[in-house]
Amino acid sequence: MDPAFVTGEPNRLFVRFQSAAPNRHGRYPGVFALVNGLSWSGRLTDQQEQFRQRQNAWYQANLIDPAQAHPSIYDRRRHPGATAWFKASATQLIAGVSGYLAILDAHGTGWVRLDSNSLGQIIYNDQHQVIAMPADP
Template sequence: MSAQFVRYESPIEDDLGRRVGVFGLTNTLGRSGHLSAADHQFWRTSNEWYNQTLVYPPTGAYDKLAHPLAAAWFKATATQFLAPIDGYLAILRRHGVACIERRSDDPGRVIYEDQHQVVVVPHLSADIAPHDD
């Protein structure tokens, strides 16, 4: 049985103990001016599609004081939102930026949920293993 939730993120924690997700990693590259014209077009078009199509969790879900490690996970059933991720991963690979897939049935304490995603505060004692296909 496959896991209920999936997240793509850096395998390395940042200085604050967070693992930057696939969108944050790609946004950093996009804003740096290092993308090819085709990659830049994919990045902008895809980000715009997500912005128009996927509900952005309320600001409080990412409150840095209340939930400093909050992270969004897609529900495994959100296939329309998972499909474009391959394009983001391809951009990251071309630039040597590591990004791993994680799957879990219990990624943390849910602080926001809609039909496609959850935002959770991760369980600090549980390390969720990377997923290998």
């Protein structure tokens, strides 16, 4: 694995992987939503589906689901534009994203990696991630 993939830009505190283009609602879904969407539409191979199920279970066991802890966290009226970002220190969690990105590449689904220190208002914060609302949603 490319070390730059894991560490990102020097001195950046937060990392996000998302769609390269907005969806029909004008939002940029994250990498997990993109791969889950391919699964729900029946487009994954058996091997890709097995990877998705295995890795989703691993993330569920190793990463808090902010929506479980705070059900209104993604409420679009209360928190417009709220998005999840990994903390750059969560290197093992970030490294695990590479398999999801390979699936997106195989299906021609564009994605981007964002590295930032300036997220706007942080409305959720745990050991590995934050949820932030941009300054201008």
